[in-house]
Amino acid sequence: MAEAILFNIAGGIVSKLASPSLQETKLLWAVQEELDKLRTTVSTIQAVLLDAEKKYSQSHEVKVWVESLKEAFYDADDLLDEFSTDVLLKQMMTSNKMVKEVRLFFSSSNQFAYGLKMARKIKKLRSKLDGIAANKKFLLNELPEKKLPMLEEREQTHSSLPQVVVGREKDKKEIVNFLLSSSCRENVSIISIVGIGGIGKTTLAQLAYNDETVKSNFELKMWVCISENFGVKIIVEKILESLIGEKPKNLEMNTLKDRFHEKINGKKYLLVLDDLWNQDSEKWFHLRDLLVGGGKGSKIIVTTRLKNVAEMIRSEKKHDLQGLLVDDSWSLFANMAFKQGEVISLDHERIGKEIVAKSCPNLTSMPLIPSVRQLVLKNANKKSLEDILKMKILVSQSTSSCYSISPSQLKILEIENIEDLEFLPEELMPNLISLQRLSIRCCPRITKVSSALRHLTFLEILVFVACEELDFSDSEYHSDMPWQHLRRLQVLLFVNLFKLASLPKGLQHVLTLRKLTIHNCPNLFSLPEWMGSLTELQYLWIRECPQLSERCKNKMGADWPKIAHIPNISIDDRWIQ
Numbered sequence: 001m002a003e004a005i006l007f008n009i010a011g012g013i014v015s016k017l018a019s020p021s022l023q024e025t026k027l028l029w030a031v032q033e034e035l036d037k038l039r040t041t042v043s044t045i046q047a048v049l050l051d052a053e054k055k056y057s058q059s060h061e062v063k064v065w066v067e068s069l070k071e072a073f074y075d076a077d078d079l080l081d082e083f084s085t086d087v088l089l090k091q092m093m094t095s096n097k098m099v100k101e102v103r104l105f106f107s108s109s110n111q112f113a114y115g116l117k118m119a120r121k122i123k124k125l126r127s128k129l130d131g132i133a134a135n136k137k138f139l140l141n142e143l144p145e146k147k148l149p150m151l152e153e154r155e156q157t158h159s160s161l162p163q164v165v166v167g168r169e170k171d172k173k174e175i176v177n178f179l180l181s182s183s184c185r186e187n188v189s190i191i192s193i194v195g196i197g198g199i200g201k202t203t204l205a206q207l208a209y210n211d212e213t214v215k216s217n218f219e220l221k222m223w224v225c226i227s228e229n230f231g232v233k234i235i236v237e238k239i240l241e242s243l244i245g246e247k248p249k250n251l252e253m254n255t256l257k258d259r260f261h262e263k264i265n266g267k268k269y270l271l272v273l274d275d276l277w278n279q280d281s282e283k284w285f286h287l288r289d290l291l292v293g294g295g296k297g298s299k300i301i302v303t304t305r306l307k308n309v310a311e312m313i314r315s316e317k318k319h320d321l322q323g324l325l326v327d328d329s330w331s332l333f334a335n336m337a338f339k340q341g342e343v344i345s346l347d348h349e350r351i352g353k354e355i356v357a358k359s360c361p362n363l364t365s366m367p368l369i370p371s372v373r374q375l376v377l378k379n380a381n382k383k384s385l386e387d388i389l390k391m392k393i394l395v396s397q398s399t400s401s402c403y404s405i406s407p408s409q410l411k412i413l414e415i416e417n418i419e420d421l422e423f424l425p426e427e428l429m430p431n432l433i434s435l436q437r438l439s440i441r442c443c444p445r446i447t448k449v450s451s452a453l454r455h456l457t458f459l460e461i462l463v464f465v466a467c468e469e470l471d472f473s474d475s476e477y478h479s480d481m482p483w484q485h486l487r488r489l490q491v492l493l494f495v496n497l498f499k500l501a502s503l504p505k506g507l508q509h510v511l512t513l514r515k516l517t518i519h520n521c522p523n524l525f526s527l528p529e530w531m532g533s534l535t536e537l538q539y540l541w542i543r544e545c546p547q548l549s550e551r552c553k554n555k556m557g558a559d560w561p562k563i564a565h566i567p568n569i570s571i572d573d574r575w576i577q
Contacts, residue, residue: 009073010046014039016080034122041129042076045069065136072128078538079121168204171321175208178317179270179299180217188291188298192310195321201303204321205272208301219295220269230278232287236260239271261293268295276304281312288313378416385418386425408433416441424452432456436488439463446470450504454482459489466496472504484509493517500524508533520544526551531562539568 017039055062178191193201208214209223222242224235236256241247243263248256271291278284291300302313310318377385408431415421421443429452432438436458440446447469453459464470483506490512494500500521507513508530516537518524525547531537540563542549551559552569554576563569569577 007046007049009077010042010049013042013073013076013080014046016077017042031119031122034119034126038076038122038126038129041126041133042073045129045133065132068132068135069129072125072132076125076129079125083118168200168207171204171319172207172211174319175204175301176211176214179208179214179301182297184297184316186292187296188294188300189316190300190302190313191317191319192302192304192313192315193319193321194304194307194310197305199321201305201321202274204319205274205301205303209270209272214270217268217297218270218299219267220264221271222269223272223274225274226276226278230276230280230283232283232290235273235287236290257290260290264291264294264298266293266295267298269298270301271299272301272303274303276302276309276313277306279306279309279312284313375410375412376414376416377418378414380418382418382420382422382425385415385421386428410435412437414439414441415443418443419445421446423448426452426455429455434458437461437463439465440467441465443467444469450482450506452482454485457485457487459486461491462486462489463493464495464497465493468496468498470497471499471501473502483507486510486512488512490514493519494521494524495519497521498523503528510534511536513537515539515541517541518543518545518548521548522546524548527559527562529562532565535565537566539570540566541570543570543572 017035049066052062052066175191175193193204195201209221215221220243222239224238224242226235233253233256236253237248237251240256240260240263248259251259291298302310302315304310307318410432411434413432413435416439422445424440424446433455435456438456438459438461440449440463442465444467446467449464449470450472483504487510489510492507492510492513492515494517496519498521501523503524505528508528511534513534514536516534516539518541520543522545524545527548542552548559549571551557552563552571553560554569555564564577567577568575
């Protein structure tokens with residue numbers, strides 16, 4: 001359905017806006033404010049798209065509104081792709097092997113002009129999205145994101161601690177101090193723990209709930225997972241189940257109330273309401289009225305992603321939970337990635353800290369190992385690359401199950417300055433089946449890559465920079481075939497490839513390609529006849545390729561008929577179409 005697709009597109013846009021490379025570069029190009037505003041707008045719209053999914057088929061108004069979002073979201077996705085391509089080129093100038101032309105393109109004056117141009121584009125797009133959001137004449141609510149089947153149902157009581165927790169001592173102390181305090185006027189007082197999904201709200205509540213001092217301070221302790229199923233009767237049943245160890249069977253609401261009051265009346269209790277999404281104040285106050293019968297000093301911990309929920313429930317204290325420091329994240333990651341007592345080399349520690357800093361910035365606990373999504377391998381050797389591509393981390397979640405995390409979950413792989421790398425290890429490439437972005441830079445001995453590409457069926461961005469010996473000639477074994485498997489490739493960059501004499505023949509089969517950059521490839525004299533088969537190609541950039549630039553002149557060059565169908569063409573930093 002359109003609204004479900006839009007939810008995923010919105011998520012992709014938010015992810016791109018949060019990517020480390022974009023976060024770094026947006027400061028240099030003075031577009032930080034506009035990109036942050038765009039992220040807020042898209043996130044706000046995404047938050048109600050799941051509710052739109054429920055109402056899409058029943059409401060004509062919702063359907064029209066969702067359809068109006070389509071074009072704007074696709075425009076936003078295209079604009080960020082364009083920006084990401086320029087970010088890649090910007091990153092290249094940091095290498096000592098980059099040529100001066102890249103530096104000139106990103107000179108301070110050009111950066112300023114580019115920043116203004118991009119800021120105007122982003123602002124125009126954001127205004128369009130804001131307008132569509134403002135035109136919504138019906139109510140849509142924020143709903144919790146649908147989970148994978150394996151994690152779809154949370155346990156009814158989930159108070160047991162995860163295997164490893166680090167870096168939460170200060171947060172725990174604040175929560176425990178509140179739970180032990182006797183300064184609150186009301187019999188029952190509430191503390192809310194607020195933070196993004198996966199930041200560790202539940203883990204923090206578990207730490208406080210299981211603290212020995214806290215245990216001895218309360219007569220009753222109860223833990224209930226709420227999620228989106230906020231029904232007062234359901235919650236009372238869960239609380240009773242937590243108290244008596246079995247679920248009440250088919251009792252009327254009044255009977256449940258009576259039993260509940262019998263259990264808590266006058267007793268000092270601690271209740272955790274985990275993962276609260278409900279924003280209906282009437283339902284909440286109905287539940288709160290049932291909870292006030294506890295003894296003086298009773299406390300309720302509420303964990304939620306939504307700040308307005310914390311305000312609605314009138315928390316006496318709100319604890320905003322932040323991400324861990326890099327050293328704490330690394331300590332947590334190393335606990336699970338290496339055997340107890342195993343000596344960790346400095347290289348492994350450096351690589352590991354890059355992983356947690358870039359891929360797991362919100363890593364807080366380890367009931368399941370986090371997904372390693374981005375890996376940068378720089379100034380290493382071929383063996384290091386092979387070792388990492390073989391890497392597997394096993395985590396026992398319970399006595400009966402085990403989960404395996406491997407490079408198959410990598411989304412981004414950047415390989416830079418590996419001097420003894422002559423070809424990509426094809427036997428290990430099947431481990432990278434989820435890879436979306438591959439960048440190979442400054443590997444002076446690499447000559448072949450095509451045969452390894454057939455395994456990268458999810459690849460969207462492919463970058464080759466300063467690989468002097470890399471050759472895509474037809475002599476490479478089956479060079480035509482592997483490219484056919486790149487069914488999702490959208491962005492391709494060839495930069496400083498001095499042996500590149502022709503584009504890979506198999507590229508004609510990559511019908512999804514939207515952006516092609518050819519920069520400082522002086523031996524590439526002409527483009528192939530099959531360029532016309534790239535019907536989705538929207539942007540072509542050619543820089544510092546003297547003979548090719550001459551042949552691609554607007555309407556005059558010999559190669560112009562091959563590229564005339566491409567809407568946007570830039571030759572040596574001049575848009576000719």
